[in-house]
Amino acid sequence: MLELAEVTPLLLSGLVRAAAARRSSEVAVWLPELGISGDRGLSSIFWPGGEQTVPRGWSLGSRERPLRIGVPASGTFNQFVKVMYDTGRNSTRITGFSIEVFQAVVKKLPYDLQYELVPFPGSYDEMVFPCFSSVLLLSFDAAVGDTEIMANRCVYVEFSQPYIESGLVMVVTVKPGLKDSKFIALNPFNKIMWLQLAAVSTATGFVIWLSEFVVTGNSILQTICSILWLPVTIISLSQRENIKNSTSKLVLAVWIYVTFVVGASFTAVLSSMMTVPRLEPSVREIDVLRNSNAAVGCNGNSFICDYLINVLNFKPNNIKRVNSIDEYPRALDNGEIKAAFFVLPHAKVFLAKYCNGYIVSGPSFKLGGFGFAFQKGSPLAIDISEAILKVSQSGHVDTLEQNMLHHSNCTSSPAASQKAADDIRLGPGPFSGLFMILGCILGFAFVVAVVRLARARWTSFCDGLWASMVVIRECCTRFGATYFCVH
Structure with a gap:
């Protein structure tokens, strides 16, 4: 009998020869005593798929049998998947945002993935549900497109990480209307501007009071009221006390100019907000559509119609299936439907193409x-x-999404113009130069007022000191004369 040590080399040699026999060429024969036989060593090795380079990992697809990946051929939004048939050359070209994303993703894989895109004429549910079983019964190895990840679909297929976020939104026509807000009078300026105006007004009142009214002898409360009220009375020309100090007049002149410019800007922005018509949605709530039995539109090739019936409780008779993106504007404008429901990526494409009149x-x-x-x-x-x-x-x-939307972008969108107008709130930036000049004038006036106040107080102190010395001298003179005369 042969020992195990003798049998093992024979088995290995037989396995190598058997494996080599199944290939078109023999690589080599290895024996324990001789090693690899042959003068030239190993011959060329052909890896699965006919490649001579060492693969970086496993591969499900090969050049002989690439992965069959189904793509929706009848989608409403061909910006995501577009199938173009060339009958003359008998070829098919498939492009779109979803295809570009998939191609970019495949390049990030650590191995070579061979695949072919196959157009699928059915609906999205037909690609994944067991009643048609396109993916489930190995008709396709995968499905690529603008396919929504749904819970009922996950029962039968495996979904990847979402490559773009989604949500169901409602698109309606717009109607003009005036902006209505209880605090619209505060909207022309932002918070920083209001705070800066309050600070500048208080500083102006304080400097003018310090220059003109420091000798009034008012209480602290009266002084604070005078400081806060003084800029208001000057603007409204209700100031009854004369301004005599030259520095106060300089501060007053600059302050009036600043308030005139700021007030004119405030009036212009506020007038625009209150008088320019705003675009408002014709329907704001889904309950209004549902309770009024209004007709709504959705993509007839997607899950949205069933979602409206089963989740949002719309009546089936009130749902109109739309099979083309170009049919929505006509249906909305003619009143055939009061609203259209899209997934968010599709809504972005629709509003980028038809940006006038929809929101x-x-x-x-x-x-x-x-x-x-x-x-x-x-x-x-x-x-x-x-x-x-x-x-x-x-x-x-x-970047790919922006490129997709850029091709059909409306540069003169009223909705975009309205949003830009609503976002206009003046800050201190446009008035920074005026505030800087006013601040310099206030600083100069403050220094002058402090110097004058110190000089006035010093003069009063010196006069009082001199009067005290005169009284003391007079007392000493009289006291000394009386004292010496008595004694």
């Missing part, structure tokens, strides 16, 4: 986001999720 209104219902679907248990889902995080953190996804 997002009401609450936003949070959803799972757009993700890529894989077979249950597929390790690709984890690897793709890690790669999505890398691409997202690098800012590349945001």
Whole structure:
């Protein structure tokens, strides 16, 4: 009988020869006594897929059998996935935001992933649900597109990390209206501007009071009231006391000029806020649509219609299925539908293309986001999720989204102009030069007032001291004469 030590080399040699026999060429034969046989050593090694380079990891796809990845061919928003058929060349070109994101994600994988994109003519649910089972029954290895991550879909397929956030929003037409606010009179200036105006007014009143009214002998409360009230009475020309000091007149002149410029700016901004019509949504709440049995529109190829019925409790008869992005404006303007429901990424595309006359209104219902679907248990889902995080953190996804919206961006959007007008609140920046000049004048007047006050007090002190010395001298003279005459 052969010992185990003798059998093992024979088994290894047989395994190597058997493995080599199944390939088109023999790599080498190894024996314990001789090592690798052959004068030239190892011949060329062909790895799975026909590659001669050492792969960086495992690969589900190869050039002989690339992964079949389904993409929606009948989506309403072709900005995300666009399928173009060239009948002359018998070829298909697939582009869009979701495709660009997937391509960027695949480049971040630590191995080479071979795949082919296959257009799928059905709906999004048909790609993932077991009744059609496109992904589940291995018709596709994965599905890429603007597919929403939903709880019922996760039962049958594995989703990657969402590559873009999503939520259900309502888009309605706009109507003109005036801005209504209880505190609109405070909106032209921001908080910093109001605080700076209060500080400058108080400083101006204090300097003028110090220059003119320091000798009045008022109490502390009366003095504080005079300081706070003085700038107001000067602006309203109700100041009855004459301004005699030259430095006070200089401060007063600069102060009146500053208040005139600031007041004119305040009036202009406030007039714009109160008189210019604002764009307001025609419908603000979903309850209004639901209670009035108003017709609403949604993408007939997505989950939104079922979501409106099952979650938001809309009646099926009040839901109009829209199959093209260009049909929404006509339906909204003609009154066929009172509102259109989109997922947030689709709403951004719609408003970027049709920015005049439409606005997002009401609450936003949070959803799972757009993700890529894989077979249950597929390790690709984890690897793709890690790669999505890398691409997202690098800012590349945001750049792709901005490029997608930029191609159909409306530069003269009334909604954007209204938002810019509503955000106008004057701060101290435009008036910083005037405030700087006024501050210098106030500092100069304050120094002059302090010097004059010190000089006046010193003069009074000297006069009192001299009078005291005269009285003492007179007393001493009289006292000394009387004293010497008596004695």
